Amino acid sequence: MDSLIHRLQALLRADQCLVGLDIEPRYLGDTMEKLSGALPLAVVRPESVAQVSAILRSCNDAGVGVVPQGGATGLAGGATPAGDCIVLSLERMRGVEEIDPAARTLTAWAGTPLQAVQEAAWDAGFFYPVDIGGRGSCQIGGNVATNAGGNRVIRYGMTRDQVLGLEVVLADGTVLTSLNKMMKNNAGYDLKQHFIGSEGTLGVITRVVLRLQPQPRSTCTALCAVSGYEDVLRLLQALQGSLGNALSAFEVMWPDFYELITTRVPGRPAPLAQGHGAYVLIEASGSDAARDQALFQAALEGVLEQGIVEDAVIAQSQAEARRLWAIRDGSGEFRSVFWPHVGFDVSLPAGDIGRFVAACTDAVRRRWPEAKTVFFGHVGDSNIHIGVKAGEGDQPTDDIDAIVYGLVRDWAGSVSAEHGIGLLKRHYLRYSRSEEEIALMKRIKRTLDPRNILNPAKIFEMQ
Structure with missing residues (x-):
């Protein structure tokens, strides 16, 4: 491990490679899950694609895991370090590189905050429609890696629907640059789709080409x-x-x-x-x-x-x-008025949501008669959010998860509508994906990341 740290320190300036007590708490997890116990081996903060490539090549050679981090606003533990690993923060690779009015596209570095993308598009006479509460902190690379949704999906679709091109660095340091600006491009496999929503398990996104929309008047x-x-x-x-x-x-x-x-x-x-x-x-x-x-x-x-x-x-x-x-x-005020509680982000066929809510409320209160629940969501895109508070103090999280996710499985829904799987939902992925689907996901993972260094232990466990 020491040899890897020395190699990274040789590649980067001192302020780009943090170790020990220099590692700030903000690098130890995301909104919902923080690291407990040992610190990561280092936090690296590259400023170029070449540096990302060199970091990944070094970690791959050493067989050491790399956890990519954006704004750490996730809600599934996807940015939480796991075991002896390197945290790779994209925070210094930020800025809008280009706006192409003719193609109606915006090219940005992965560490660019969503709000900065929105504002740059607006100032150029366009509109970037994806919007979520963490717009000032979340980063566009993280939005793509988790396929973020938000309030306007019913009209504009998810982040996936906004992405035309990507630049990605693979586990072995290979740089895959496909900064496509064209709506129509059927020249072979659409490789970017492998990385959108993959939660950093297949590659590290460094640049993104986004579709822009006309400004609403x-x-x-x-x-x-x-x-x-x-x-x-x-x-x-x-x-x-x-x-x-x-x-x-x-x-x-x-x-x-x-x-x-x-x-x-x-x-x-x-x-x-x-x-x-x-x-x-x-x-x-x-x-x-x-x-x-x-x-x-x-x-x-x-x-x-x-x-x-x-x-x-x-x-x-x-x-x-x-x-x-x-x-x-x-x-966003739940921490002051509904805390602690266990939260859920699920999808069901829109026609079933009303009956599902009734069934979920009934099941929770049969187990905890004094429990409080809240239900809200987008519905037009089949997504609802659920909050369950079984009582005061520590929540029986595993028991609540089993009830809610069990119902989602029984109603043929998705255990994750827009927040990803991360660490927190790994056990329940099989409730929404078949064994054959999960097996294929693992085959793709082994092909692109044979040493399992990219965000290990996220989405599913590799054998």
């Missing part, structure tokens, strides 16, 4: 109350029919979530009365402010007249829109 926002989940589905169908692709967000909050946020979080007053079956935050964006507002108003009047919606409030300003979104984004 208008945004309309409303909060609706409905009697139950069947009307949530009716509302979604009606709005997709009347608004079409202008519908950019469809966020559903069950009464437990809505009540928690509007009664416990300061500055989040309830714009609609408690007691409805569900609350839906709707956003539509377009290119003609006057026309779009009229269409949005007409669409809501239509669903009110049909009895699909029981009550609604339409934002009359950006400030009012932000206040409505602040309720949905209140999940």
Whole structure:
């Protein structure tokens, strides 16, 4: 191990290779999982693709694991060091390299914060649609590596749908550069797809080419109350029919979530009365402010007249829109009002979600009669988030996981909608993937990383 550290120290400046007490706590994990026990062997902070290549070649030769890290905002333990390993932080490889107006693309280094990508695109007259709460801290390389989702998936898709080209460094140091800018490119295998969503287990992403969208010139926002989940589905169908692709967000909050946020979080007053079956935050964006507002108003009047919606409030300003979104984004306040709890990010067929929520609530309360739950999510893209608090103090995490993930398996859902598998969900991957699928994943892993140095122990264990 000492020889590897000496080799890395020879490749990098002192401030790029941290060891021992120089390793800051922020490198010891992500939002949900921190390293306990021994520190990683070193934290390396390369500033070029050549340095990434040299680091990986050295670690591969030594058979030492490498854990790539972006902004460490993940929720599945994917950035947590495991065993004797090197942490490879991309934080110094940041910046927007190019915006191509004709191709409508943006090329950025992997360590560029998502917010910086959004702002650069906007300043150039374009729009980058992926948006998540950690926009100021998360990095675009990490977004690609975990296939981040967010609130606008219903219209624009996941991060995967925004990526045209990648530069990736393989385990042996090979640099794979395919910074494609073309929408159509069927020249052989689409190799980038192997690395998008692979959580750093197949290669280290260094640069990304992203698709950009036209800037929306208008945004309309409303909060609706409905009697139950069947009307949530009716509302979604009606709005997709009347608004079409202008519908950019469809966020559903069950009464437990809505009540928690509007009664416990300061500055989040309830714009609609408690007691409805569900609350839906709707956003539509377009290119003609006057026309779009009229269409949005007409669409809501239509669903009110049909009895699909029981009550609604339409934002009359950006400030009012932000206040409505602040309720949905209140999940960021869980540490102050709903802690400790066990959280879940799952997907199910949209038509089953209402019955699944009822079954999940029933199963949890049969085990822990005083348990509290919250349900909220995107629904239009089949994704819901769940919070379970069995009681005060330490949570019986394994037992709660077994109940919730067991139901997800029984309902043919996915144990991870948008946060990845990482360390925390490895045991449950088989609930959503067949043995044949997992075996093929491992074959791909062995082909690209035969010594198993890239983010070892994440997603699944290799024999």
